[in-house]
Amino acid sequence: AQKITQTQPGMFVQEKEAVTLDCTYDTSDPSYGLFWYKQPSSGEMIFLIYQGSYDQQNATEGRYSLNFQKARKSANLVISASQLGDSAMYFCAMRGHNFGNEKLTFGTGTRLTIIP
Amino acid sequence: NAGVMQNPRHLVRRRGQEARLRCSPMKGHSHVYWYRQLPEEGLKFMVYLQKENIIDESGMPKERFSAEFPKEGPSILRIQQVVRGDSAAYFCASSQQGMNTEAFFGQGTRLTVV
Numbered sequence: 001a002q003k004i005t006q007t008q009p010g011m012f013v014q015e016k017e018a019v020t021l022d023c024t025y026d027t028s029d030p031s032y033g034l035f036w037y038k039q040p041s042s043g044e045m046i047f048l049i050y051q052g053s054y055d056q057q058n059a060t061e062g063r064y065s066l067n068f069q070k071a072r073k074s075a076n077l078v079i080s081a082s083q084l085g086d087s088a089m090y091f092c093a094m095r096g097h098n099f100g101n102e103k104l105t106f107g108t109g110t111r112l113t114i115i116p
Numbered sequence: 117n118a119g120v121m122q123n124p125r126h127l128v129r130r131r132g133q134e135a136r137l138r139c140s141p142m143k144g145h146s147h148v149y150w151y152r153q154l155p156e157e158g159l160k161f162m163v164y165l166q167k168e169n170i171i172d173e174s175g176m177p178k179e180r181f182s183a184e185f186p187k188e189g190p191s192i193l194r195i196q197q198v199v200r201g202d203s204a205a206y207f208c209a210s211s212q213q214g215m216n217t218e219a220f221f222g223q224g225t226r227l228t229v230v
Contacts, residue, residue: 035218045159045207045221091158095219103149103172104209104219106158 002027004092006107013082014115020067021077021110023092031097034075035104036066039089048090051075053097079112087114120145120210121190122222129198129229137193137225141210148191149219150183153205165191198229 003026013019025034036048051059051066059066067076075094079086092107121140129135141148146166151159161175165185176183180198185191195202205226211219 037221043205043226044223045209047218047220050218093159102147102211103161103164103175104151104159105161106151108158 002029002032002094002096002105004094004105004107006092006110008110009108010111010113012113012115015084016081019079019082019086019112021079021090021092021112023075023077023107025073025075025092025094027094027096029096029098033095033097034066034068035093035095036064036075036077037091037093038086039091039109041088045091049077082114084114084116087112120208120220120222122206122208122225124225125223127225127227129227131199131229132197135195135198135202135227137195137206137208137227138190139193139208139210139222140190141208142220145210145212145220147211147219148185149209149211150191150193151207151209153207153224155204159207162193195227198227200229203227203229 005024032053034051038046049059049061049064049066051068058068063080065078089109089111091109093104095104123138148165150162153159163176163183164172168187180196182194205224207221207224209219209221
Protein backbone atom coordinates (compact mmCIF):
# COMPACT_ATOMS: atom_id res chain seq x y z
CA ALA A 1 0.00 0.00 0.00
CA GLN A 2 1.08 3.54 -0.69
CA LYS A 3 0.74 6.45 1.68
CA ILE A 4 1.43 10.15 1.35
CA THR A 5 1.73 12.42 4.37
CA GLN A 6 1.54 16.20 4.23
CA THR A 7 1.91 17.58 7.73
CA GLN A 8 1.29 21.26 7.00
CA PRO A 9 -2.44 21.95 6.70
CA GLY A 10 -1.78 25.64 6.05
CA MET A 11 1.09 28.02 5.46
CA PHE A 12 1.40 31.79 5.19
CA VAL A 13 4.38 33.14 3.29
CA GLN A 14 5.45 36.65 2.41
CA GLU A 15 5.46 37.45 -1.29
CA LYS A 16 8.83 36.93 -3.01
CA GLU A 17 10.06 34.56 -0.33
CA ALA A 18 10.82 30.91 -1.07
CA VAL A 19 8.54 28.29 0.40
CA THR A 20 8.97 24.59 1.07
CA LEU A 21 5.96 22.30 1.22
CA ASP A 22 6.64 19.03 2.99
CA CYS A 23 5.74 15.59 1.70
CA THR A 24 6.76 12.18 2.97
CA TYR A 25 5.71 8.89 1.46
CA ASP A 26 5.66 5.21 2.11
CA THR A 27 5.60 2.43 -0.43
CA SER A 28 6.85 -1.09 -0.98
CA ASP A 29 7.20 -0.57 -4.74
CA PRO A 30 10.81 -0.53 -5.90
CA SER A 31 9.92 1.91 -8.66
CA TYR A 32 7.51 4.79 -8.34
CA GLY A 33 6.79 8.35 -9.32
CA LEU A 34 6.13 11.40 -7.19
CA PHE A 35 3.95 14.30 -8.26
CA TRP A 36 2.88 17.71 -7.09
CA TYR A 37 -0.38 19.32 -8.11
CA LYS A 38 -1.77 22.78 -7.48
CA GLN A 39 -5.47 23.36 -6.94
CA PRO A 40 -6.47 27.04 -7.02
CA SER A 41 -9.80 28.26 -5.72
CA SER A 42 -11.31 27.65 -9.16
CA GLY A 43 -10.95 23.94 -8.45
CA GLU A 44 -8.93 22.49 -11.31
CA MET A 45 -5.94 20.25 -10.65
CA ILE A 46 -2.79 21.62 -12.25
CA PHE A 47 0.20 19.35 -12.70
CA LEU A 48 3.40 21.03 -11.45
CA ILE A 49 6.29 18.60 -11.32
CA TYR A 50 7.22 14.93 -11.50
CA GLN A 51 10.09 12.95 -9.99
CA GLY A 52 10.86 9.35 -10.82
CA SER A 53 12.30 7.24 -8.05
CA TYR A 54 15.34 6.33 -10.14
CA ASP A 55 16.00 9.81 -11.44
CA GLN A 56 19.48 10.87 -10.41
CA GLN A 57 18.74 14.57 -10.30
CA ASN A 58 16.02 16.50 -8.55
CA ALA A 59 13.29 17.66 -10.89
CA THR A 60 12.91 21.35 -11.68
CA GLU A 61 10.20 23.22 -13.61
CA GLY A 62 10.65 26.96 -13.66
CA ARG A 63 10.14 28.25 -10.12
CA TYR A 64 9.28 24.76 -8.87
CA SER A 65 11.80 22.22 -7.73
CA LEU A 66 11.39 18.94 -5.98
CA ASN A 67 13.78 18.16 -3.13
CA PHE A 68 13.86 14.39 -3.41
CA GLN A 69 15.53 12.52 -0.57
CA LYS A 70 14.97 8.86 -1.25
CA ALA A 71 16.50 7.51 1.94
CA ARG A 72 14.23 9.76 3.99
CA LYS A 73 11.26 9.07 1.72
CA SER A 74 10.60 12.73 1.32
CA ALA A 75 9.67 14.75 -1.75
CA ASN A 76 9.32 18.35 -0.70
CA LEU A 77 8.19 21.01 -3.17
CA VAL A 78 10.18 24.23 -3.22
CA ILE A 79 8.68 27.33 -4.79
CA SER A 80 11.18 30.11 -5.31
CA ALA A 81 10.24 33.79 -5.34
CA SER A 82 6.61 33.21 -4.39
CA GLN A 83 3.88 35.22 -6.09
CA LEU A 84 0.34 36.09 -5.09
CA GLY A 85 -0.92 33.70 -7.74
CA ASP A 86 0.75 30.83 -5.91
CA SER A 87 -1.97 30.95 -3.25
CA ALA A 88 -3.74 27.60 -3.59
CA MET A 89 -3.99 24.08 -2.24
CA TYR A 90 -1.00 21.90 -3.04
CA PHE A 91 -1.19 18.14 -3.19
CA CYS A 92 1.63 15.65 -3.17
CA ALA A 93 0.91 12.32 -4.85
CA MET A 94 2.65 9.12 -5.80
CA ARG A 95 2.09 6.30 -8.21
CA GLY A 96 3.61 2.85 -8.29
CA HIS A 97 5.17 1.50 -11.45
CA ASN A 98 3.97 -2.05 -11.13
CA PHE A 99 1.02 -3.25 -13.14
CA GLY A 100 -2.15 -2.86 -11.15
CA ASN A 101 -0.64 -0.31 -8.79
CA GLU A 102 -0.58 2.68 -11.06
CA LYS A 103 -3.22 4.74 -9.34
CA LEU A 104 -2.23 8.08 -7.86
CA THR A 105 -2.38 8.25 -4.08
CA PHE A 106 -2.78 11.78 -2.72
CA GLY A 107 -1.91 13.49 0.51
CA THR A 108 -4.38 15.69 2.36
CA GLY A 109 -2.88 18.85 0.94
CA THR A 110 -1.37 22.11 2.17
CA ARG A 111 -3.19 25.41 1.78
CA LEU A 112 -0.61 28.02 0.84
CA THR A 113 -1.44 31.70 1.25
CA ILE A 114 0.94 34.31 -0.11
CA ILE A 115 0.84 37.60 1.78
CA PRO A 116 1.52 40.82 -0.14
CA ASN B 117 -3.95 19.07 -28.37
CA ALA B 118 -6.95 19.34 -26.12
CA GLY B 119 -6.52 18.38 -22.50
CA VAL B 120 -8.67 16.02 -20.50
CA MET B 121 -12.27 17.05 -21.06
CA GLN B 122 -14.94 16.44 -18.46
CA ASN B 123 -18.59 17.26 -18.78
CA PRO B 124 -20.71 18.54 -17.41
CA ARG B 125 -18.76 20.95 -15.22
CA HIS B 126 -21.65 21.23 -12.81
CA LEU B 127 -24.43 18.74 -12.27
CA VAL B 128 -27.41 19.02 -9.95
CA ARG B 129 -29.47 15.95 -9.21
CA ARG B 130 -32.32 15.23 -6.84
CA ARG B 131 -31.98 12.36 -4.42
CA GLY B 132 -32.76 9.08 -6.15
CA GLN B 133 -31.83 10.24 -9.65
CA GLU B 134 -28.94 9.00 -11.73
CA ALA B 135 -25.77 10.98 -12.43
CA ARG B 136 -23.60 10.37 -15.49
CA LEU B 137 -20.19 11.98 -15.61
CA ARG B 138 -18.14 11.91 -18.80
CA CYS B 139 -14.42 12.06 -19.35
CA SER B 140 -12.58 12.25 -22.66
CA PRO B 141 -8.87 11.58 -22.14
CA MET B 142 -6.10 13.47 -23.83
CA LYS B 143 -5.29 12.33 -27.34
CA GLY B 144 -3.05 9.30 -27.25
CA HIS B 145 -3.86 8.48 -23.64
CA SER B 146 -5.25 5.03 -22.96
CA HIS B 147 -5.38 5.11 -19.17
CA VAL B 148 -8.19 6.81 -17.26
CA TYR B 149 -8.53 7.34 -13.53
CA TRP B 150 -11.51 8.66 -11.57
CA TYR B 151 -11.15 10.46 -8.25
CA ARG B 152 -13.58 11.99 -5.80
CA GLN B 153 -12.89 15.06 -3.71
CA LEU B 154 -15.13 15.93 -0.81
CA PRO B 155 -15.10 19.57 0.36
CA GLU B 156 -11.86 20.54 2.08
CA GLU B 157 -10.38 17.08 1.52
CA GLY B 158 -7.83 15.48 -0.79
CA LEU B 159 -8.58 13.33 -3.79
CA LYS B 160 -9.62 9.76 -3.19
CA PHE B 161 -9.02 7.15 -5.85
CA MET B 162 -12.08 5.42 -7.20
CA VAL B 163 -11.30 3.43 -10.31
CA TYR B 164 -8.62 2.92 -12.96
CA LEU B 165 -9.58 1.85 -16.46
CA GLN B 166 -8.00 1.11 -19.77
CA LYS B 167 -9.97 0.72 -22.95
CA GLU B 168 -12.73 -1.82 -22.29
CA ASN B 169 -11.08 -2.99 -19.07
CA ILE B 170 -11.36 -2.12 -15.41
CA ILE B 171 -7.88 -2.49 -13.97
CA ASP B 172 -8.44 -1.40 -10.38
CA GLU B 173 -11.78 -0.56 -8.80
CA SER B 174 -10.66 -0.83 -5.20
CA GLY B 175 -11.88 2.69 -4.42
CA MET B 176 -15.35 2.30 -5.84
CA PRO B 177 -18.30 1.98 -3.45
CA LYS B 178 -19.80 -1.49 -3.77
CA GLU B 179 -23.25 -0.26 -4.66
CA ARG B 180 -24.68 2.36 -6.99
CA PHE B 181 -21.35 3.30 -8.61
CA SER B 182 -20.06 1.94 -11.91
CA ALA B 183 -17.53 3.02 -14.52
CA GLU B 184 -16.71 2.12 -18.07
CA PHE B 185 -14.26 3.11 -20.75
CA PRO B 186 -15.56 1.74 -24.06
CA LYS B 187 -13.53 1.19 -27.18
CA GLU B 188 -15.12 4.26 -28.70
CA GLY B 189 -16.19 7.32 -26.78
CA PRO B 190 -15.55 8.80 -23.39
CA SER B 191 -15.20 7.11 -20.04
CA ILE B 192 -18.41 7.25 -18.01
CA LEU B 193 -18.79 7.30 -14.23
CA ARG B 194 -22.35 6.43 -13.34
CA ILE B 195 -23.96 6.95 -9.96
CA GLN B 196 -27.39 5.47 -9.49
CA GLN B 197 -29.93 6.62 -6.92
CA VAL B 198 -27.78 9.50 -5.75
CA VAL B 199 -27.78 10.55 -2.11
CA ARG B 200 -26.65 13.82 -0.50
CA GLY B 201 -23.34 12.20 0.50
CA ASP B 202 -22.47 11.80 -3.18
CA SER B 203 -22.13 15.57 -3.48
CA ALA B 204 -18.48 16.13 -4.35
CA ALA B 205 -16.10 17.08 -7.12
CA TYR B 206 -15.32 14.16 -9.40
CA PHE B 207 -12.06 14.36 -11.30
CA CYS B 208 -10.86 12.32 -14.21
CA ALA B 209 -7.19 11.97 -15.10
CA SER B 210 -5.53 10.35 -18.06
CA SER B 211 -2.04 9.18 -18.88
CA GLN B 212 -0.19 7.46 -21.65
CA GLN B 213 0.67 3.83 -21.51
CA GLY B 214 3.76 3.35 -19.41
CA MET B 215 4.48 4.21 -15.85
CA ASN B 216 6.95 7.06 -16.07
CA THR B 217 4.40 9.50 -17.34
CA GLU B 218 2.44 12.30 -15.84
CA ALA B 219 -1.27 12.04 -15.24
CA PHE B 220 -3.23 15.09 -16.36
CA PHE B 221 -6.53 16.02 -14.82
CA GLY B 222 -9.72 17.38 -16.25
CA GLN B 223 -11.43 20.35 -14.65
CA GLY B 224 -13.76 18.14 -12.70
CA THR B 225 -17.50 17.73 -12.42
CA ARG B 226 -19.10 19.22 -9.36
CA LEU B 227 -22.08 17.11 -8.40
CA THR B 228 -24.65 18.56 -6.07
CA VAL B 229 -27.43 16.36 -4.78
CA VAL B 230 -30.45 18.26 -3.49
